[in-house]
Amino acid sequence: MPKGVSMPKESVDHQKGWNFxxxxxxxxxxxxxxxxxxxRNAEDAEDLVQETYLKAYRYYDKFEEGTNFKAWLxxxxxxxxxxxxxxxxxxxxxxxxxxxxxxxxxxxSEDAAKPTKxxxxxxxxxxxxxxxxxxxxxxxxxxRMVVLLxxxxxxxxxxxxxxxxxxxxTVMSRLYRGRRLLEAAMLEFARDHGYLREGDEPAKMxxxxxx
Amino acid sequence: MDCKExxxxxxxxxxxxxxxxxxxxxxDHVGTCGDCARKVDYTRKLLWIVRERTYxxxxxxxxxxxxxxxxxxxxxxxxx
Ligand SMILES: [Zn+2]
Numbered sequence: 663m664p665k666g667v668s669m670p671k672e673s674v675d676h677q678k679g680w681n682f683x684x685x686x687x688x689x690x691x692x693x694x695x696x697x698x699x700x701x702r703n704a705e706d707a708e709d710l711v712q713e714t715y716l717k718a719y720r721y722y723d724k725f726e727e728g729t730n731f732k733a734w735l736x737x738x739x740x741x742x743x744x745x746x747x748x749x750x751x752x753x754x755x756x757x758x759x760x761x762x763x764x765x766x767x768x769x770x771s772e773d774a775a776k777p778t779k780x781x782x783x784x785x786x787x788x789x790x791x792x793x794x795x796x797x798x799x800x801x802x803x804x805x806r807m808v809v810l811l812x813x814x815x816x817x818x819x820x821x822x823x824x825x826x827x828x829x830x831x832t833v834m835s836r837l838y839r840g841r842r843l844l845e846a847a848m849l850e851f852a853r854d855h856g857y858l859r860e861g862d863e864p865a866k867m868x869x870x871x872x873x
Numbered sequence: 874m875d876c877k878e879x880x881x882x883x884x885x886x887x888x889x890x891x892x893x894x895x896x897x898x899x900x901d902h903v904g905t906c907g908d909c910a911r912k913v914d915y916t917r918k919l920l921w922i923v924r925e926r927t928y929x930x931x932x933x934x935x936x937x938x939x940x941x942x943x944x945x946x947x948x949x950x951x952x953x
Contacts, residue, residue: 679944690940694932708936715940783915786922795925813889819890838884845919849881 682722687823689732695849696810702799713746714739730821736811737825747855782845787854793855797847805840812837874898881911883916 682683692712695708718725718738725734778794798806811817819837823830874882874895879902882928893909901945 677919683941683944687937690932690937691929694936695930704933708933708939711932711938712943713938716943719944783911783918786915786918791926791928794922795928798927809923813920814927814929819888832944834884837888841884841923844923846900848922850948865898 665850678722679719682719685731686718686735689735690715692732692815693735695814696736696807697739698745699810700803700807701800710739710743710746713742717742732815733817733821733825736815736817739827740807785849788855789848789852789857793848793851796851797844797857798849801840801843803847805836808833809838809840809844815840874902876902876906876909879903879906880912883912886913886919887916 690711693708693711697710697714698704701707714735716870718735720739725731768832798809801809807826811822812819817825819830819833822833822837826833828836879899882891882895883898884897893900903913
Protein backbone atom coordinates (compact mmCIF):
# COMPACT_ATOMS: atom_id res chain seq x y z
CA MET A 663 0.00 0.00 0.00
CA PRO A 664 1.35 3.48 -0.83
CA LYS A 665 2.64 5.44 2.13
CA GLY A 666 0.36 8.02 3.63
CA VAL A 667 -2.80 6.28 2.46
CA SER A 668 -4.58 5.02 5.49
CA MET A 669 -7.09 2.33 4.82
CA PRO A 670 -9.66 1.48 7.42
CA LYS A 671 -8.49 -1.60 9.31
CA GLU A 672 -11.61 -3.45 8.33
CA SER A 673 -10.95 -3.21 4.59
CA VAL A 674 -7.36 -4.29 5.06
CA ASP A 675 -8.56 -7.40 6.88
CA HIS A 676 -11.18 -7.87 4.23
CA GLN A 677 -8.54 -7.82 1.49
CA LYS A 678 -6.29 -10.10 3.49
CA GLY A 679 -9.15 -12.55 3.77
CA TRP A 680 -9.73 -12.61 0.04
CA ASN A 681 -6.01 -12.99 -0.69
CA PHE A 682 -5.74 -15.82 1.75
CA UNK A 683 -8.80 -17.54 0.42
CA UNK A 684 -7.58 -17.35 -3.18
CA UNK A 685 -4.16 -18.66 -2.20
CA UNK A 686 -5.29 -21.37 0.19
CA UNK A 687 -8.49 -22.90 -1.14
CA UNK A 688 -6.86 -24.65 -4.13
CA UNK A 689 -5.12 -26.95 -1.62
CA UNK A 690 -8.23 -28.10 0.20
CA UNK A 691 -8.38 -31.45 -1.63
CA UNK A 692 -4.70 -32.19 -1.04
CA UNK A 693 -4.96 -31.28 2.63
CA UNK A 694 -8.13 -33.29 3.07
CA UNK A 695 -6.70 -36.36 1.36
CA UNK A 696 -3.66 -36.32 3.62
CA UNK A 697 -5.79 -35.58 6.68
CA UNK A 698 -8.10 -38.47 5.85
CA UNK A 699 -5.22 -40.88 5.38
CA UNK A 700 -3.63 -39.83 8.64
CA UNK A 701 -6.77 -39.75 10.81
CA ARG A 702 -8.54 -42.56 8.88
CA ASN A 703 -11.80 -40.93 9.74
CA ALA A 704 -13.83 -38.45 7.67
CA GLU A 705 -15.06 -36.43 10.62
CA ASP A 706 -11.61 -36.01 12.18
CA ALA A 707 -10.15 -35.22 8.76
CA GLU A 708 -12.70 -32.46 8.21
CA ASP A 709 -12.04 -30.96 11.64
CA LEU A 710 -8.31 -31.16 11.08
CA VAL A 711 -8.51 -29.35 7.74
CA GLN A 712 -10.89 -26.75 9.11
CA GLU A 713 -8.58 -26.05 12.03
CA THR A 714 -5.61 -25.89 9.68
CA TYR A 715 -7.36 -23.21 7.63
CA LEU A 716 -8.30 -21.20 10.68
CA LYS A 717 -4.75 -21.26 12.01
CA ALA A 718 -3.26 -20.50 8.61
CA TYR A 719 -5.62 -17.56 8.29
CA ARG A 720 -4.65 -16.29 11.70
CA TYR A 721 -0.93 -16.57 10.98
CA TYR A 722 -1.07 -15.50 7.35
CA ASP A 723 1.01 -12.41 8.18
CA LYS A 724 3.80 -14.75 9.27
CA PHE A 725 3.93 -16.50 5.93
CA GLU A 726 7.12 -15.53 4.12
CA GLU A 727 6.34 -14.39 0.61
CA GLY A 728 8.24 -16.39 -1.98
CA THR A 729 8.38 -19.59 0.09
CA ASN A 730 6.20 -22.59 -0.63
CA PHE A 731 2.67 -21.83 0.51
CA LYS A 732 1.45 -25.38 0.08
CA ALA A 733 4.30 -26.65 2.26
CA TRP A 734 3.45 -23.98 4.83
CA LEU A 735 -0.16 -25.18 4.98
CA UNK A 736 0.96 -28.78 5.33
CA UNK A 737 3.28 -27.84 8.14
CA UNK A 738 0.45 -26.19 10.04
CA UNK A 739 -1.68 -29.26 9.47
CA UNK A 740 1.09 -31.59 10.66
CA UNK A 741 1.51 -29.59 13.88
CA UNK A 742 -2.23 -29.55 14.46
CA UNK A 743 -2.43 -33.26 13.80
CA UNK A 744 0.32 -34.04 16.28
CA UNK A 745 -1.20 -31.80 18.95
CA UNK A 746 -4.82 -32.82 18.64
CA UNK A 747 -5.23 -36.11 16.93
CA UNK A 748 -2.23 -38.26 17.16
CA UNK A 749 -2.67 -38.98 20.86
CA UNK A 750 -6.15 -40.24 20.11
CA UNK A 751 -4.96 -42.50 17.33
CA UNK A 752 -4.93 -46.16 18.03
CA UNK A 753 -1.39 -47.39 18.23
CA UNK A 754 -0.09 -48.66 14.90
CA UNK A 755 -0.81 -52.31 14.45
CA UNK A 756 2.56 -53.47 15.65
CA UNK A 757 1.99 -57.12 14.94
CA UNK A 758 1.09 -56.32 11.34
CA UNK A 759 4.13 -54.14 11.12
CA UNK A 760 6.43 -56.85 12.41
CA UNK A 761 4.87 -59.31 10.01
CA UNK A 762 5.40 -57.05 7.04
CA UNK A 763 8.92 -56.32 8.11
CA UNK A 764 9.69 -59.99 8.45
CA UNK A 765 8.31 -60.80 5.05
CA UNK A 766 10.30 -57.93 3.66
CA UNK A 767 13.50 -59.29 5.15
CA UNK A 768 12.74 -62.72 3.70
CA UNK A 769 12.07 -61.20 0.37
CA UNK A 770 15.33 -59.29 0.40
CA SER A 771 17.33 -62.41 1.13
CA GLU A 772 15.41 -64.29 -1.58
CA ASP A 773 16.16 -61.50 -4.00
CA ALA A 774 19.82 -61.73 -3.16
CA ALA A 775 19.81 -65.45 -3.76
CA LYS A 776 18.26 -65.29 -7.23
CA PRO A 777 18.81 -61.84 -8.61
CA THR A 778 17.80 -62.54 -12.18
CA LYS A 779 14.21 -63.69 -11.68
CA UNK A 780 11.62 -61.25 -10.40
CA UNK A 781 8.29 -62.82 -9.40
CA UNK A 782 7.49 -59.65 -7.43
CA UNK A 783 7.21 -57.74 -10.63
CA UNK A 784 4.54 -60.09 -11.88
CA UNK A 785 2.70 -59.90 -8.57
CA UNK A 786 2.87 -56.15 -8.56
CA UNK A 787 1.20 -56.04 -11.93
CA UNK A 788 -1.78 -57.85 -10.41
CA UNK A 789 -2.12 -55.72 -7.32
CA UNK A 790 -5.64 -54.37 -6.78
CA UNK A 791 -6.37 -50.71 -6.10
CA UNK A 792 -7.77 -51.66 -2.70
CA UNK A 793 -4.48 -53.42 -1.88
CA UNK A 794 -2.63 -50.19 -2.51
CA UNK A 795 -4.98 -48.34 -0.12
CA UNK A 796 -4.80 -51.02 2.54
CA UNK A 797 -1.03 -51.18 2.36
CA UNK A 798 -0.79 -47.42 2.76
CA UNK A 799 -3.25 -47.38 5.65
CA UNK A 800 -1.26 -50.08 7.36
CA UNK A 801 2.02 -48.16 7.35
CA UNK A 802 3.11 -46.77 10.72
CA UNK A 803 2.11 -43.06 10.81
CA UNK A 804 5.62 -41.61 10.50
CA UNK A 805 6.31 -43.63 7.39
CA ARG A 806 2.85 -43.07 5.96
CA MET A 807 3.18 -39.31 6.32
CA VAL A 808 6.47 -39.21 4.42
CA VAL A 809 5.13 -41.39 1.61
CA LEU A 810 2.02 -39.21 1.32
CA LEU A 811 4.06 -36.03 1.18
CA UNK A 812 6.59 -37.39 -1.32
CA UNK A 813 4.55 -39.62 -3.59
CA UNK A 814 1.08 -38.12 -3.47
CA UNK A 815 1.91 -34.46 -2.98
CA UNK A 816 5.24 -34.34 -4.77
CA UNK A 817 7.13 -32.39 -2.12
CA UNK A 818 10.93 -32.40 -2.30
CA UNK A 819 13.00 -33.97 0.48
CA UNK A 820 13.90 -30.52 1.73
CA UNK A 821 10.26 -29.40 1.84
CA UNK A 822 9.26 -32.56 3.68
CA UNK A 823 12.08 -32.01 6.18
CA UNK A 824 10.69 -28.53 6.84
CA UNK A 825 7.10 -29.69 7.12
CA UNK A 826 8.01 -32.43 9.58
CA UNK A 827 10.81 -30.62 11.43
CA UNK A 828 13.26 -33.46 10.87
CA UNK A 829 16.63 -33.62 9.06
CA UNK A 830 16.67 -34.47 5.35
CA UNK A 831 18.48 -37.72 6.20
CA THR A 832 15.51 -38.78 8.32
CA VAL A 833 13.15 -38.01 5.44
CA MET A 834 15.24 -40.21 3.16
CA SER A 835 15.42 -43.12 5.56
CA ARG A 836 11.70 -42.96 6.40
CA LEU A 837 10.85 -42.77 2.74
CA TYR A 838 13.07 -45.73 1.95
CA ARG A 839 11.65 -47.80 4.76
CA GLY A 840 8.10 -46.65 4.13
CA ARG A 841 8.18 -47.55 0.45
CA ARG A 842 9.77 -50.92 1.15
CA LEU A 843 7.12 -51.71 3.76
CA LEU A 844 4.45 -50.58 1.34
CA GLU A 845 5.88 -52.80 -1.34
CA ALA A 846 6.03 -55.79 1.01
CA ALA A 847 2.43 -55.20 2.14
CA MET A 848 1.15 -54.90 -1.43
CA LEU A 849 2.91 -58.12 -2.38
CA GLU A 850 1.38 -59.82 0.66
CA PHE A 851 -2.11 -58.73 -0.30
CA ALA A 852 -1.60 -59.64 -3.93
CA ARG A 853 -0.50 -63.11 -2.83
CA ASP A 854 -3.48 -63.41 -0.51
CA HIS A 855 -5.78 -62.58 -3.39
CA GLY A 856 -4.54 -65.69 -5.07
CA TYR A 857 -2.37 -64.25 -7.76
CA LEU A 858 0.02 -67.06 -7.26
CA ARG A 859 2.53 -68.48 -9.56
CA GLU A 860 2.92 -72.22 -9.84
CA GLY A 861 4.51 -73.71 -6.76
CA ASP A 862 3.76 -70.73 -4.53
CA GLU A 863 2.11 -71.38 -1.20
CA PRO A 864 -0.71 -73.76 -2.19
CA ALA A 865 -2.34 -73.51 1.25
CA LYS A 866 -3.44 -69.96 0.61
CA MET A 867 -4.81 -70.98 -2.76
CA UNK A 868 -6.98 -73.60 -1.13
CA UNK A 869 -8.34 -71.20 1.42
CA UNK A 870 -9.15 -68.84 -1.39
CA UNK A 871 -11.02 -71.39 -3.49
CA UNK A 872 -12.91 -72.66 -0.44
CA UNK A 873 -14.47 -69.24 -0.11
CA MET B 874 29.05 -46.50 -9.89
CA ASP B 875 28.52 -50.14 -8.90
CA CYS B 876 25.42 -52.27 -8.29
CA LYS B 877 25.36 -51.45 -4.58
CA GLU B 878 25.47 -47.72 -5.20
CA UNK B 879 22.72 -48.01 -7.78
CA UNK B 880 20.53 -49.81 -5.22
CA UNK B 881 21.21 -47.15 -2.66
CA UNK B 882 20.40 -44.25 -4.94
CA UNK B 883 17.42 -45.71 -6.83
CA UNK B 884 14.86 -43.61 -5.00
CA UNK B 885 16.97 -40.48 -5.29
CA UNK B 886 16.96 -41.01 -9.02
CA UNK B 887 13.17 -41.33 -9.24
CA UNK B 888 12.58 -38.49 -6.79
CA UNK B 889 14.70 -36.14 -8.91
CA UNK B 890 16.94 -35.69 -5.89
CA UNK B 891 20.10 -37.21 -7.32
CA UNK B 892 23.13 -34.97 -7.50
CA UNK B 893 23.75 -33.77 -11.03
CA UNK B 894 27.19 -35.38 -11.30
CA UNK B 895 25.82 -38.80 -10.32
CA UNK B 896 23.23 -38.95 -13.07
CA UNK B 897 25.60 -39.94 -15.87
CA UNK B 898 27.42 -42.66 -13.89
CA UNK B 899 24.02 -43.98 -12.72
CA UNK B 900 22.67 -44.17 -16.27
CA ASP B 901 25.90 -45.64 -17.59
CA HIS B 902 25.85 -48.45 -15.08
CA VAL B 903 22.15 -49.20 -15.55
CA GLY B 904 22.64 -49.20 -19.30
CA THR B 905 25.20 -51.98 -19.10
CA CYS B 906 23.97 -54.04 -16.13
CA GLY B 907 20.95 -56.28 -16.59
CA ASP B 908 20.25 -56.71 -12.89
CA CYS B 909 20.25 -53.00 -12.23
CA ALA B 910 18.18 -52.31 -15.33
CA ARG B 911 15.54 -54.69 -13.95
CA LYS B 912 15.68 -53.04 -10.56
CA VAL B 913 15.19 -49.64 -12.14
CA ASP B 914 12.26 -50.95 -14.12
CA TYR B 915 10.70 -52.55 -11.08
CA THR B 916 11.14 -49.43 -8.98
CA ARG B 917 9.56 -47.33 -11.71
CA LYS B 918 6.49 -49.61 -11.64
CA LEU B 919 6.37 -49.65 -7.85
CA LEU B 920 6.44 -45.87 -7.62
CA TRP B 921 3.95 -45.54 -10.42
CA ILE B 922 1.50 -47.69 -8.46
CA VAL B 923 1.96 -45.66 -5.28
CA ARG B 924 1.74 -42.33 -7.07
CA GLU B 925 -0.95 -42.97 -9.63
CA ARG B 926 -3.14 -45.73 -8.26
CA THR B 927 -3.64 -44.45 -4.76
CA TYR B 928 -7.15 -43.12 -4.53
CA UNK B 929 -7.28 -39.43 -3.69
CA UNK B 930 -10.24 -38.25 -1.66
CA UNK B 931 -11.67 -34.86 -2.50
CA UNK B 932 -12.75 -32.55 0.26
CA UNK B 933 -16.50 -32.89 0.82
CA UNK B 934 -18.56 -29.86 -0.22
CA UNK B 935 -19.75 -29.32 3.33
CA UNK B 936 -16.12 -28.90 4.42
CA UNK B 937 -15.43 -26.28 1.75
CA UNK B 938 -18.60 -24.60 2.86
CA UNK B 939 -17.61 -24.66 6.54
CA UNK B 940 -14.21 -23.20 5.75
CA UNK B 941 -15.57 -20.47 3.51
CA UNK B 942 -18.20 -19.52 6.05
CA UNK B 943 -15.55 -19.21 8.72
CA UNK B 944 -13.64 -16.72 6.55
CA UNK B 945 -16.77 -14.72 5.91
CA UNK B 946 -17.42 -14.56 9.58
CA UNK B 947 -13.91 -13.31 10.26
CA UNK B 948 -14.12 -10.67 7.57
CA UNK B 949 -17.32 -9.23 8.91
CA UNK B 950 -16.56 -9.64 12.58
CA UNK B 951 -13.03 -8.32 12.27
CA UNK B 952 -10.15 -9.62 14.36
CA UNK B 953 -11.03 -10.58 17.89
ZN1 LIG C 1 24.45 -53.33 -11.56
